[in-house]
Amino acid sequence: MTSATVDARSLAGLADNAWLRFAVRRLARLLVSVWVLVTAAFLMIHLIPGDPVRASLGTTAPLELVNERRAALGLNDPFWLQYLHYLRNLLTGELGTSMTSGLPVSQVLGDRLPATAELAVSASALALAIAVPLGLLMAVLTRGGRRRHVELGFTSGSVVLAAVPEFLLAVGLVYVFGVTLGWVPVAGRAGPGSYVLPVLALAVSPAAVLARIVRVETLTVLQADYVRTARAKRLPAHLVYLRHALPNAMTATLTLGGLLLGGMVAGTVLVENVFAWPGLGSTIVASILGKDLPVIQGVVLVYGLGVLLVNLAVDIALALLDPRSTIRED
Structure with missing residues (x-):
């Protein structure tokens, strides 16, 4: 019996393992659920009517400050690009900066x-x-x-x-x-x-x-x-x-x-x-x-x-x- 045959049978045994299939299904569901959660959190903020920067800084804030804050947050980018940047930042542990305290989220x-x-x-x-x-x-x-x-x-x-x-x-x-x-x-x-x-x-x-x-x-x-x-x-x-x-x-x-x-x-x-x-x-x-x-x-x-x-x-x-x-x- 060749080593290739043994390896093939070992892989087949792993594929038939009920616990492995259970783990794969649960992991897939968790990843899908996390993606839905992340997308919902992104849409919750970006689809709210009005300007979130203006709302946080107040109606009396200078326009230059508002534009500067929007550029720093990437809110002037296209919607799809904001979403990609958001996913990339999440993968690197970057959740943004608090608008009130200035501390990292x-x-x-x-x-x-x-x-x-x-x-x-x-x-x-x-x-x-x-x-x-x-x-x-x-x-x-x-x-x-x-x-x-x-x-x-x-x-x-x-x-x-x-x-x-x-x-x-x-x-x-x-x-x-x-x-x-x-x-x-x-x-x-x-x-x-x-x-x-x-x-x-x-x-x-x-x-x-x-x-x-x-x-x-x-x-x-x-x-x-x-x-x-x-x-x-x-x-x-x-x-x-x-x-x-x-x-x-x-x-x-x-x-x-x-x-x-x-x-x-x-x-x-x-x-x-x-x-x-x-x-x-x-x-x-x-x-x-x-x-x-x-x-x-x-x-x-x-x-x-x-x-x-x-x-x-x-x-x-x-x-x-x-x-x-x-x-x-x-």
């Missing part, structure tokens, strides 16, 4: 991104840590129509908590735990205590929704034949629930939970402004008020990439939990 984002990332990751972890055990416990307690009062209380409470907007919950938390009781700081990012209220404000609503999803999916799984077989073998209860029921219930939970956690990333905008959190949320509000379009564009890109990465992480988690159904050809 990459520096502005780099200074504010860690605060938002810490807030979003902490809130997502807390939401999952609350929702999964609570949903599983409620499914065990209420399976087969048992404990109707527990089911009614859980359903009513989760519906109410899920319906409360993040900013309204944030204001309530500030008033109760910050102003009235004085237990934790109500503004800024200084020490572990300052994370408590904003993380809670972001995590409570998604946790309530996810807990209901976990409960419903777990109830469905508990009626499956393989769970009945596990019980017939007299396996310990914790093995039945944690090894057999929970992993199968998490498939649908993660699918819907990815949408909620992706929305949580965008929800940081309102919560950050309530708590004066020095992240991207407060930055984009200040940039909108100051008509700082390059910074707005950069923040939109970061938030969009955050949502795409959350969805990618969910896809990978689903593939690990249920490889046979997830990594098959679409």
